[in-house]
Amino acid sequence: MSDVDNTSLELSDLINRVLDKGAVIAGSVTISVADIDLVQLDLTIVLTAIETARAIERRRRESAESGS
Amino acid sequence: MATYLYCIRNDPGAVPADLIGLDGLRVRSIYATGLTAWVSDVVEVPVRSTLERVKAHDAVCSAAMAAGETPLPIRFGQTFADDGAAANAIAARRPVLRERLTRVAGCVELRIVVSHGRDADEPAALLGRQPGDDPFDQTVAGRGTAFLRRLAREGRADLAREVSCEEVRHAVRAVAKELIVDQQRCEAARGVSFFPVLVRRSDLDTCRSVIRMSLPSQGIEATLLGPFPPYSFAGDA
Numbered sequence: 035m036s037d038v039d040n041t042s043l044e045l046s047d048l049i050n051r052v053l054d055k056g057a058v059i060a061g062s063v064t065i066s067v068a069d070i071d072l073v074q075l076d077l078t079i080v081l082t083a084i085e086t087a088r089a090i091e092r093r094r095r096e097s098a099e100s101g102s
Numbered sequence: 103m104a105t106y107l108y109c110i111r112n113d114p115g116a117v118p119a120d121l122i123g124l125d126g127l128r129v130r131s132i133y134a135t136g137l138t139a140w141v142s143d144v145v146e147v148p149v150r151s152t153l154e155r156v157k158a159h160d161a162v163c164s165a166a167m168a169a170g171e172t173p174l175p176i177r178f179g180q181t182f183a184d185d186g187a188a189a190n191a192i193a194a195r196r197p198v199l200r201e202r203l204t205r206v207a208g209c210v211e212l213r214i215v216v217s218h219g220r221d222a223d224e225p226a227a228l229l230g231r232q233p234g235d236d237p238f239d240q241t242v243a244g245r246g247t248a249f250l251r252r253l254a255r256e257g258r259a260d261l262a263r264e265v266s267c268e269e270v271r272h273a274v275r276a277v278a279k280e281l282i283v284d285q286q287r288c289e290a291a292r293g294v295s296f297f298p299v300l301v302r303r304s305d306l307d308t309c310r311s312v313i314r315m316s317l318p319s320q321g322i323e324a325t326l327l328g329p330f331p332p333y334s335f336a337g338d339a
Contacts, residue, residue: 047327052156055333056177059191
């Protein structure tokens with residue numbers, strides 16, 4: 035088991051943790067794909083956060099379409 | 103100016119005077135019916151998730167953890183019209199927040215990351231598969247390994263990764279059962295699988311040592327990250 039010296043791994047984990055986890059008080063958290071400039075990072079690992087944001091964006095669009 | 107929320111504590115202790123949050127704004131505490139919240143002003147609402155802001159959010163939650171009591175970290179991006187609105191929202195959820203604070207009291211989060219490399223089509227490479235391996239040969243590899251190889255052979259890479267990570271999680275639980283207060287199931291996404299465990303602060307060094315010493319002897323390669331504020335055990339996962 036290696037010690038933590040992989041910047042990409044640390045960044046990926048940081049984003050997974052802070053964007054996807056933690057208590058929600060306000061009831062909704064607004065993060066859209068366009069809001070995430072983290073995509074610009076040169077990570078060797080694709081970020082889970084991007085997947086989450088896309089899923090949120092998809093649900094939002096579907097909700098908006100079904101409501102219109 | 104809106105109020106941005108970082109974490110919630112039982113302890114009404116003061117925020118370090120030099121603690122800076124998002125966009126360089128000073129962090130302060132507000133009282134919310136028996137609970138204390140660490141907040142700062144925020145100019146832009148909704149808050150765009152830049153890397154610097156994500157880092158700043160985590161730094162404040164980590165500072166709260168370093169200040170003594172384990173805080174309940176809040177998910178990134180939650181803003182309120184003002185301090186009063188934030189306090190009211192927290193007060194409205196006070197029972198469940200107190201319960202969660204009790205659950206994580208005295209604990210920190212460790213995360214075990216199982217990296218599968220960049221080749222999404224070869225999850226079984228992690229397991230040392232050789233050309234010509236019989237995926238059902240259980241004399242050399244265990245049944246779990248054979249199952250993973252079969253999944254990989256069938257092109258079910260994502261499922262193979264998830265199963266592989268679950269095997270690591272069970273291995274960790276086996277060697278550190280007495281040291282782990284709680285744990286979550288594995289999550290997997292494109293080359294990275296991980297699972298979080300909740301550990302008492304007093305057991306942190308022992309737990310890290312046990313995991314680091316035990317897994318390599320079982321042929322498991324993983325990276326241990328943390329300690330962190332208990333994001334994964336704060337609810338609303």
